[in-house]
Amino acid sequence: MERIISGTDMKKVDEYTINEVGIPSLVLMERAAKSVADLIEETTDKNSEVIAIAGTGNNGADGVAVCRMLYIDGYNTCIYIMGNIDKATQEFKTQIEIAQKVGIEIKDASRLTRDEMDKKHVIVDSIFGVGLSRNVDGDYKKLIEAINQSKAKVYAVDIPSGLNADTGKVMGVAVKADYTVCFGELKLGAVLYPGADYCGKLSFDNIGFPDVSYKKCETVYKYHTSDDLKLIPKRPNYSNKGTYGKLLVIAGNKDITGAAFLCAKAAFRTGAGLVRIFTAKENREVIQKLLPEAMVNVYDTDDFDKKALDACIEWANVIAIGPGIGTGGIQKNMVEAVLESRKNTVIDADGINVISQNVKLKKMLHKNVILTPHLGEMARFENKTIDEIKDNLVKSAFNINYMYNANGILKDARSVAVTQDDIYINMTGNSGMATAGSGDVLTGIVAGLLAIGCNVENATTLAPYIHGIAGDLVATKMPKASIMATDIIEEIKNIMPQ
Ligand SMILES: NC(=O)C1=CN([C@@H]2O[C@H](COP(=O)(O)OP(=O)(O)OC[C@H]3O[C@@H](n4cnc5c(N)ncnc54)[C@H](OP(=O)(O)O)[C@@H]3O)[C@@H](O)[C@H]2O)[C@@H](O)CC1
Ligand SMILES: Nc1ncnc2c1ncn2[C@@H]1O[C@H](COP(=O)(O)OP(=O)(O)O)[C@@H](O)[C@H]1O
Ligand SMILES: [K+]
Incomplete structure (x- = not known):
């Protein structure tokens, strides 16, 4: 550091x-x-x-x-x-x-x-x-x-x-x-x-x-250096997949399959033991093909079964919610159920958009939540313009903790991670990471770190650091223009401790 x-x-x-x-x-x-x-x-x-x-x-x-x-x-x-x-x-x-x-x-x-x-x-x-x-x-x-x-x-x-x-x-x-x-x-x-x-x-x-x-x-701001990778919990010899978390990924919708796959796969590569995906029924087949390691539970958009969701939440000890879920009534209920559980939770993308529209949900945010907005999502969340957020990047990120008692990663070319204790500026990463799905990968890394036992604070600040190194490793192998989210996932294994 x-x-x-x-x-x-x-x-x-x-x-x-x-x-x-x-x-x-x-x-x-x-x-x-x-x-x-x-x-x-x-x-x-x-x-x-x-x-x-x-x-x-x-x-x-x-x-x-x-x-x-x-x-x-x-x-x-x-x-x-x-x-x-x-x-x-x-x-x-x-x-x-x-x-x-x-x-x-x-x-x-x-x-x-x-x-x-x-x-x-x-x-x-x-x-x-x-x-x-x-x-x-x-x-x-x-x-x-x-x-x-x-x-x-x-x-x-x-x-x-x-x-x-x-x-x-x-x-x-x-x-x-x-x-x-x-x-x-x-x-x-x-x-x-x-x-x-x-x-x-x-x-x-x-x-x-x-x-x-x-x-x-x-205020002293901080940034991670390679020494800090030692904050990632070690994998004890005497362990089983349950030791490394039960992660529930609530992602994707009828027309959006990739988000759940990217997020869940990044979490696996970060070390999560068990990953269960909760998604729209249309996604079941393709996700099972792409990621057979994950368990898949599905819902019917026209006939939503809240009990099935509750069972998944009950099973999990870490939850990632938001990528590609949409912002309708079902999604509001999903986010509400997740927040009620008070489990370690990463909320991204539409998960944040849903909360932005709903004062009650904002009030339900808590210290085990990590919000990962990009500038547009943060602008909606704060009811400000993107330029206002850009001009006050650190202060906007800080507000996630100050106003809502949650943790946050405000994503940009230099992402700002805030927790109760610290503000970290991420110094890794490159413009090749400005590509579709890159944020879903970050969500997966945050969730994976929580699943393997990182505390909420370390998961919040280390995830963008790891994500950025992964992107930088990809950039040594191909032009930045060619980098895709899946390439970033494949470098996570070269960063995690042996
Ligand atoms: N012992 C120490 O403290 C140490 C300090 N250190 C060094 O000192 C630096 C800070 O020094 P500093 O505080 O004197 O200010 P500095 O950056 O030189 O600028 C002030 C001058 O700029 C002027 N000015 C400002 N805006 C202007 C504008 N738009 N257009 C025109 N003029 C403008 C302003 O004029 P005024 O506003 O009074 O009209 C004033 O003349 C620090 O960065 C580090 O390098 C290190 O050596 C370590 C030990
Ligand atoms: N120029 C850049 N330098 C470093 N990191 C970047 C740059 N552009 C984007 N990123 C990172 O890529 C990710 C993009 O996330 P996001 O905007 O949510 O993408 P998506 O919604 O497509 O998944 C963020 O983690 C961001 O910090
Ligand atoms: K100067």
């Missing part, structure tokens, strides 16, 4: 570290600059000409220090200042004084032309960091546009200038970097889209912030 932090919270960490812990600002800055200078030295040759384009805040101060370090190491460097130096931070003024004494040339960035930029090999982008406070316009905008058109390699200090470090939103215009080094932790604005597309190769360096400073800030 690693941490992600918003720009706003990082400022609190900065302040606490400097004012309460007593690590001087310039000491932190020296390490920040060193990490960028080291990266430039590792990825360029010494003949490279480097310019820092520096705003007059502490991000600019970092850039000036980067240039000074490279200059001392033999690089040809020059600093271009953007903004009014009279209003500069004390750290900036200090860094400029040092640079001048060292012998580095300092110029005015408002006179910097595209042609001049093209003659340089490396641009250190240190115009704005987490202190960006409003939309970028005027000369700043022109400068950033020129950086983006130049042929130089761009190294962003802390975050590409112009990105909102809390949301990843482009504030009018933003630098398109080849490399970005975040200080402290990865910045939320650098991992969320569209920001993520502006960072190039993204890394972070702690630069000496102590743990106690993070504890003082309000």
Whole structure:
């Protein structure tokens, strides 16, 4: 597990570290600059000409220090200042004084032309960091546009200038970097889209912030790394199929067969011991052919037998409901019966749509439920537009827990998983996964993890991580355009622990 932090919270960490812990600002800055200078030295040759384009805040101060370090190491460097130096931070003024004494040339960035930029090999982008406070316009905008058109390699200090470090939103215009080094932790604005597309190769360096400073800030987001796969429960030798859960998959309808198959098969590959599919009678034959390992119970849409459903619910210890079920009265009754059982439950797709239309069902959500909406489903659930959800991705996901006491995976290119304890941003996966049925596979993975004994919290946060790795493994074997949901399922076996 690693941490992600918003720009706003990082400022609190900065302040606490400097004012309460007593690590001087310039000491932190020296390490920040060193990490960028080291990266430039590792990825360029010494003949490279480097310019820092520096705003007059502490991000600019970092850039000036980067240039000074490279200059001392033999690089040809020059600093271009953007903004009014009279209003500069004390750290900036200090860094400029040092640079001048060292012998580095300092110029005015408002006179910097595209042609001049093209003659340089490396641009250190240190115009704005987490202190960006409003939309970028005027000369700043022109400068950033020129950086983006130049042929130089761009190294962003802390975050590409112009990105909102809390949301990843482009504030009018933003630098398109080849490399970005975040200080402290990865910045939320650098991992969320569209920001993520502006960072190039993204890394972070702690630069000496102590743990106690993070504890003082309000929210720390997290992301899973391969170490966390150890959270998946081990399979004891002395076990049988009942040990690995009785999963009921309520999915599919008259014209929709695939959803139940994809979800159930993904659950099997994740380790579920027994899977029973409850679906419309028209699907029985094809599902039995596609997935003979699953038990199949069916219902008649025109003559729904609630008792048969109740028996299935009674049998199960984990339930996945929603993919392709439809949103009529029968489906409402199904969702209601499932919620009444209070069993560990994943609710996806139409399951969520049904709840969105029904206040009573919303109130029945509980702590053993995991909702897995995509942006459209979340928009309906919250009665908002998709753009509103996109612009507030983390907050929308958070609301699933805050408002309804449930867990959630808000699916997007960077899915956000929320539980009572944590908010995880998923860093795995690729655009090849934007394909029909991919979400059904995720539902199956969540349900499979619950079935093998993962607690609700771990199942919520690990499922998108595993799903994304599976997609990334597929992408090593075929073009992203060709990836299908069934390919993703087949990689799950290469991720689960032996
Ligand atoms: N010791 C520390 O704290 C450490 C900090 N570190 C580094 O400091 C960075 C944060 O520094 P920061 O807080 O000084 O803010 P920063 O990102 O330089 O921007 C502020 C400047 O931008 C200006 N400005 C803003 N928006 C604007 C706009 N749209 N258009 C035009 N101008 C605009 C704003 O001007 P003003 O709003 O006052 O007019 C001000 O001049 C952080 O990202 C990291 O790199 C590390 O070294 C670790 C130790
Ligand atoms: N560009 C992307 N990068 C990473 N993951 C993606 C991307 N696009 C889609 N996904 C993932 O693929 C899945 C799509 O789910 P969903 O929209 O419910 O599809 P469907 O309804 O067709 O099953 C989600 O888990 C989502 O996070
Ligand atoms: K920057």
